[in-house]
Amino acid sequence: MLEEILSRAKENGVSRMAAIGTSSEDWNLYEGLSKQFKGIIYYSVGLHPCYVDENFEQEIEKLEIFLKSDNEPIALGEMGLDYFHLPKGLNEIEKIVELQKMAFAKQLHLAAKYKLPVVIHSRNAFSDCLEIIEKSDVAWEKVLFHCFSEGIEEIKELNERGGRASFTGIITFKKNGFLREALKQQSIKNVILETDSPYLAPEPKRGKENEPSYLHYIGESVTSYLNISIQELSEISFYNTNKFYEINV
Numbered sequence: 001m002l003e004e005i006l007s008r009a010k011e012n013g014v015s016r017m018a019a020i021g022t023s024s025e026d027w028n029l030y031e032g033l034s035k036q037f038k039g040i041i042y043y044s045v046g047l048h049p050c051y052v053d054e055n056f057e058q059e060i061e062k063l064e065i066f067l068k069s070d071n072e073p074i075a076l077g078e079m080g081l082d083y084f085h086l087p088k089g090l091n092e093i094e095k096i097v098e099l100q101k102m103a104f105a106k107q108l109h110l111a112a113k114y115k116l117p118v119v120i121h122s123r124n125a126f127s128d129c130l131e132i133i134e135k136s137d138v139a140w141e142k143v144l145f146h147c148f149s150e151g152i153e154e155i156k157e158l159n160e161r162g163g164r165a166s167f168t169g170i171i172t173f174k175k176n177g178f179l180r181e182a183l184k185q186q187s188i189k190n191v192i193l194e195t196d197s198p199y200l201a202p203e204p205k206r207g208k209e210n211e212p213s214y215l216h217y218i219g220e221s222v223t224s225y226l227n228i229s230i231q232e233l234s235e236i237s238f239y240n241t242n243k244f245y246e247i248n249v
């Protein structure tokens, strides 16, 4: 299954992939894959806000094992805030938001210590995310808001600071013109595309399980809009992504 996914990716021009960590349940798996498929699969470790609970400190302690290892991750993340998937009840919400904020700040601190880029997950929490990053020691050039889901004003705020956004298949959905505007605002020279597999399959695969080979659908859907060829767009996105993660091209 995985071999097939990788060969379809290759056939569709995807030569490198980042397996992005979300909790200690997947970090070992991704680290292993990055060894097995060296130069093709890279990995990150991070505690996604949806997996933050009272035990977050023990989880974050485990991150340092990877950061100190010979096979270092390319980034820390996903980390951030998710105000979309919240429990019911005001007290519960307040408690979990507080925990998410603490887990986020701690991971930013680690990223600054190890000078690693960060992959931010922000859902309905853009300004709080900005505020927490602002207070951290992480350089804005190392900040990537993945699956950008905000509009033109927000991307200006992010870009002004030196941070960047990457775009997923949701940019292909007809109703999401505001995302295409945000992409354009960030400019072609800063473009980064991603699939967020297995989620958020782009049109015309919407609703199916997403995979890296679908990346070209995302690119193709915006080329005419950006007035750029698919070849150029893929070259720039590939270059920018490698540069962001400090991987040699």
Ligand SMILES: [Zn+2]
Pocket: 078, 120, 121, 122, 146, 147
């Ligand atoms: Zn995410």
